[in-house]
Amino acid sequence: MARGEAVDDGNWVPPVGSWASSAARRRNMQAIxxxxxxxxxxxxxxxxxxxxxxxxxxxxxxxxxxxxxxxxxxxxxxxxxxxxxxxxxxxxxxxxxxxxxxxxxxxxxxxxxxxxxxxxxxxxxxxxxxxxxxxxxxxxxxxxxxxxxxxxxxxx
The missing domain is CATH 3.40.960.10 (VSR Endonuclease)
Incomplete structure (x- = not known):
């Protein structure tokens, strides 16, 4: 499984070098x-x-x-x-x-x-x-x- 892809259990894995430290942080930042x-x-x-x-x-x-x-x-x-x-x-x-x-x-x-x-x-x-x-x-x-x-x- 590559980083940045959703896994079957719904957990998001940030891509290597991503600025987002978690899926929740990513959603928060995208909402700004x-x-x-x-x-x-x-x-x-x-x-x-x-x-x-x-x-x-x-x-x-x-x-x-x-x-x-x-x-x-x-x-x-x-x-x-x-x-x-x-x-x-x-x-x-x-x-x-x-x-x-x-x-x-x-x-x-x-x-x-x-x-x-x-x-x-x-x-x-x-x-x-x-x-x-x-x-x-x-x-x-x-x-x-x-x-x-x-x-x-x-x-x-």
């Missing part, structure tokens, strides 16, 4: 959404209710293999709503107890990629707004609306 999270949906609905239209989970730059949560192309505004765990929130991030080396390095890579994304977008003339998932959706939506309006009016 990368888009359309509750904080994103709340902010999007509030921004939409104010009459603003945007792209969801889109690449701001065609050659940048990263997506922003909301993209306002004409205004050149990219909005990211970062999860506290995955992006290392200074207020809420708690290092994992199991496999801490792997996950801490993963979060550090995410944070470095976030900074690189911000730099590349700013170099290309874009404005970047980042919010934490715990930030009040109403405040995020107001800041987004004000920024889009300012950029559209040419008051960069």
């Amino acid at each position: 959404r990368s888009r359309d999270t509750t904080p994103e949906r709340l902010v999007r609905s509030l921004v939409h209710a104010q009459g603003f239209r945007y792209r969801v989970a889109a690449r701001p730059l065609p050659n940048l293999r990263r997506t922003a949560d909301l993209v306002f192309r004409p205004a050149k505004l990219a909005v990211f709503i970062d999860g506290c765990y995955w992006h290392g929130c200074p207020e809420h991030y708690v290092p994992p107890k199991t496999n801490s080396g792997y996950w801490s390095e993963k979060v550090a890579r995410n944070m470095a990629r976030d900074r690189d994304t911000d730099d590349q977008l700013r170099t290309a003339g874009w404005t970047v707004l980042r919010f934490w998932e715990h930030d009040p959706a109403e405040e995020c939506a107001l800041k987004i609306a004000a920024t889009v309006s300012r950029l559209r009016d040419g008051r960069a």
